[in-house]
Amino acid sequence: MTRKNLSTSRRALLGAALSGGGGFLLSAFLPGLPLLKASHAQDTATGVVFRPNAFIRITPQGSVTLIMRYAEMGQGIYTGISMLLAEELGVTLDQVSVEAAPADPAYVDSVAGEEETGGSSSTRDSWIPLREAGAAARMMLVSAAAQIWGVPENACQARDGRVFHSASGRSLSYGELAGAATHQPVPAKVSLKPASDFTLIGTSPRRLDTKAKTNGSAKFGIDAQIPGMKIGCIIACPVKGGHLSGYNRAAALAVPGVVDVVTLPDAIAVIGEHMWAAIKGMEAAFPQWEYGPNATTSTADILAQMKKASEQSGVVAVKNGNAQEALKQAHTRIDAVYELPFLAHAPLEPINTTLHIRPDGADVWVGTQVPGRARQEVADATGLRPESIAVHNHLIGGGFGRRLDSNSIGQAARFAKQVPYPVKLIWTREEDITQDQFRPYYYDRISAGLTQDGAISGWHHRTTGSSVTARWYPEGMQNGLDPDAVEGAAQTPYAMPDQLVEFVRDEPDAVTTLWWRGVGPTHNVFVVESMIDELAHQSGQDPLALRKKLAAHQPRALKVLNEVEKESGWGKALPAGHGMGIALHYSFQTWAATVLEVAVEKNGQIRLVQAHTAVDCGPIVFPDGIVAQIQGGLIFGLTMALYNEITLKDGRVEQTNFHNYRMMRLNEAPDIQVHLVSDPDAEIGGIGEVGTVAAAPALANALFAATGKRLRSIPFAKQLGGEKA
Amino acid sequence: MRFDLKINSVLREVDVPPDMPVLWVLRDILGLTGTKYGCGVAQCGACTVHLDGQPVRACLLTVAAAAGHDILTIEAVEHTETGAKVQQAWLDEEVIQCGYCQSGQIMAATALLQQTPQPTDADIDEAMAGNICRCGTYVRIRKAIHKAASHDA
Ligand code: FES
Ligand code: FES
Numbered sequence: 001m002t003r004k005n006l007s008t009s010r011r012a013l014l015g016a017a018l019s020g021g022g023g024f025l026l027s028a029f030l031p032g033l034p035l036l037k038a039s040h041a042q043d044t045a046t047g048v049v050f051r052p053n054a055f056i057r058i059t060p061q062g063s064v065t066l067i068m069r070y071a072e073m074g075q076g077i078y079t080g081i082s083m084l085l086a087e088e089l090g091v092t093l094d095q096v097s098v099e100a101a102p103a104d105p106a107y108v109d110s111v112a113g114e115e116e117t118g119g120s121s122s123t124r125d126s127w128i129p130l131r132e133a134g135a136a137a138r139m140m141l142v143s144a145a146a147q148i149w150g151v152p153e154n155a156c157q158a159r160d161g162r163v164f165h166s167a168s169g170r171s172l173s174y175g176e177l178a179g180a181a182t183h184q185p186v187p188a189k190v191s192l193k194p195a196s197d198f199t200l201i202g203t204s205p206r207r208l209d210t211k212a213k214t215n216g217s218a219k220f221g222i223d224a225q226i227p228g229m230k231i232g233c234i235i236a237c238p239v240k241g242g243h244l245s246g247y248n249r250a251a252a253l254a255v256p257g258v259v260d261v262v263t264l265p266d267a268i269a270v271i272g273e274h275m276w277a278a279i280k281g282m283e284a285a286f287p288q289w290e291y292g293p294n295a296t297t298s299t300a301d302i303l304a305q306m307k308k309a310s311e312q313s314g315v316v317a318v319k320n321g322n323a324q325e326a327l328k329q330a331h332t333r334i335d336a337v338y339e340l341p342f343l344a345h346a347p348l349e350p351i352n353t354t355l356h357i358r359p360d361g362a363d364v365w366v367g368t369q370v371p372g373r374a375r376q377e378v379a380d381a382t383g384l385r386p387e388s389i390a391v392h393n394h395l396i397g398g399g400f401g402r403r404l405d406s407n408s409i410g411q412a413a414r415f416a417k418q419v420p421y422p423v424k425l426i427w428t429r430e431e432d433i434t435q436d437q438f439r440p441y442y443y444d445r446i447s448a449g450l451t452q453d454g455a456i457s458g459w460h461h462r463t464t465g466s467s468v469t470a471r472w473y474p475e476g477m478q479n480g481l482d483p484d485a486v487e488g489a490a491q492t493p494y495a496m497p498d499q500l501v502e503f504v505r506d507e508p509d510a511v512t513t514l515w516w517r518g519v520g521p522t523h524n525v526f527v528v529e530s531m532i533d534e535l536a537h538q539s540g541q542d543p544l545a546l547r548k549k550l551a552a553h554q555p556r557a558l559k560v561l562n563e564v565e566k567e568s569g570w571g572k573a574l575p576a577g578h579g580m581g582i583a584l585h586y587s588f589q590t591w592a593a594t595v596l597e598v599a600v601e602k603n604g605q606i607r608l609v610q611a612h613t614a615v616d617c618g619p620i621v622f623p624d625g626i627v628a629q630i631q632g633g634l635i636f637g638l639t640m641a642l643y644n645e646i647t648l649k650d651g652r653v654e655q656t657n658f659h660n661y662r663m664m665r666l667n668e669a670p671d672i673q674v675h676l677v678s679d680p681d682a683e684i685g686g687i688g689e690v691g692t693v694a695a696a697p698a699l700a701n702a703l704f705a706a707t708g709k710r711l712r713s714i715p716f717a718k719q720l721g722g723e724k725a
Numbered sequence: 726m727r728f729d730l731k732i733n734s735v736l737r738e739v740d741v742p743p744d745m746p747v748l749w750v751l752r753d754i755l756g757l758t759g760t761k762y763g764c765g766v767a768q769c770g771a772c773t774v775h776l777d778g779q780p781v782r783a784c785l786l787t788v789a790a791a792a793g794h795d796i797l798t799i800e801a802v803e804h805t806e807t808g809a810k811v812q813q814a815w816l817d818e819e820v821i822q823c824g825y826c827q828s829g830q831i832m833a834a835t836a837l838l839q840q841t842p843q844p845t846d847a848d849i850d851e852a853m854a855g856n857i858c859r860c861g862t863y864v865r866i867r868k869a870i871h872k873a874a875s876h877d878a
Pocket of ligand 2: 861
């Protein structure tokens, strides 16, 4: 995803975080939502609370609260971020509680340029600043203790939530020091521990958010329970651009438990005492629609338009040498079209928002990747001032990009402002899939060649599709180029002296598009890595050996390739019907190589046998978190590559629930081994989307090895005839 | 209509329509939100509870059909020996990502181990195939079930 390269330096962030310093009385607590307590420390406070910056709060009673500017959606970020803060603050993880940050500019992610969890940027953007925030707080606590004892600061040590003066054997807890620490000056300069002194970073402690997720006590947005709350379900016009033309109000209100029916020009909500009343009420309301201009659109229409657009040249993203001439000279040449479908996100927690809109302000309980945008949506929908709107961010039951858009929160606010009580508005699974904003369909033309001795001779890649950047973040467009649309295509791991990469923007009217896990790289790495494989086979070379040759100038690429080669036993004899495929990529500042083994039965049934991924993401904060993200990311991507596509007929999305938008299930999942071969001195890389990126190309290449059939469009299973319902 | 439900060994009287699924009774009437809504049509398993010890999908189980039976939800599974073991194995193997599916996964795994204390991979496949995890924690779910089972050995 294209990021705003705001010049927010880490000093500036620390300064902003520290400027709120000093003591806050209890009444100044922000209305954050205490979500998870790792300790039994009392969170009730009397007296002066030490709040050295926006991320740390220590009460005189000794409770240490870390405030999370990122949303926890399963990626383990609460744990990773707490480790960064705790390492320098000098507390153990079982001494802290964590709490979601309120919507506030203090929590802006400087890579994203807004309060956002996405782009695999959270750890990257926190690596230095949050350690500095922890260190600054520790220094203030140490100064306070040194002053109390009348000893030099450098005679004191901080660890495990206490400051020690070993010469005299005295110690004080952080709680005991909280009041005095608020009077200490904010340090002008902080120095960070050398990696050799880390006690937390690089270890795999138990995750902070998981215990509550084993016993039903974890609260996701959909679990919000507010006194006096009613519950509603929403249906919007199934065709984009249409509007509500009628409904049976009396029949809906006659359903026991139904309280209200409220409408927007293009949607209807039935509100009841409980979700079942709302669902039955919606059936009775039987909404009618005027479908509007997209009433007859099908996927074939969208595709025909896209194909036509792809015949014209596009905005140039990269032009090196002369690709056309080099292609003419190529010894081996392949011209191909790759296609990637629209995709829904289908997080297991469907879209929902709970709101209480009052004349003077509002509360919003929701799981969002963008709390600042969420607040603005509610402000726009209600006319309330943003400062009067409190966003209580919750655990997220799966984001994958969906909760980077806040349109559903704006829609919910337009309904909720029509009723005086708090209301939880839920999209059914059917609504969640059909009204999703989809990963764009991409139509990629590519021509590539090899010289006689196996170097790339000409590479011309033209991608055509919708631009998410243009809608979601128009400032990110570069003279008509959407950098996301070519991410993973413009820069590849390989030496390409004659390379031309272009983008043709073609917007389908009938769908709205959005980020989807792995963003640009999930799209382009499929095309690039499939094409490299095609070139290898066509020229009779081993696909892994060819990659090593073409990426010989990238030592970190060679390292991950060598590692998966060894671990997967690449080249060993396989049973009949089996094949191994490889994919290499550099995405989100992380290098990764994946080898996947598949077996294809006579009837076309695909079985995923085993996957190995080698990863170099620079410094490692939370190793088990990395392994989990690669495993989950691969399964997410393999699910898509095998089964998923969103199609339209008569303007409507044809897939509605998990029976026809199929998920991989446990019995189909391969074993996945992850090998960490990180370079601790490299720049820190992201991880949440890395696994997903490799899935489709590794699978396509493995299926070719197993069957000799090159699959250039996703999804694959139905093309081999082996899809089980 | 009035129904007497026995939930987590406690009798609860509810006044709801007879066709109302137990899922919504638990979540919206009784405030037991650990049981999740994922699909509403028995496709995902997020709503799995035990009815007289059998794993069932609460999104399709009507309150009328459940009345008079023992219902066990994720909130009380720790009080069963197997449930507590499964929860511990889930933590030890760090199975959980977003966690939204995991109430259902834990209820399904607990039912499996109660009936088959030493399940094979094939048993696990069969018992767990109805529970979707969108975060893809399957590799670890399998390991955690084996781990919970090994405590019995
Ligand atoms: S909600 Fe019951 S199976 Fe999905
Ligand atoms: S952990 Fe997220 S759906 Fe399973």
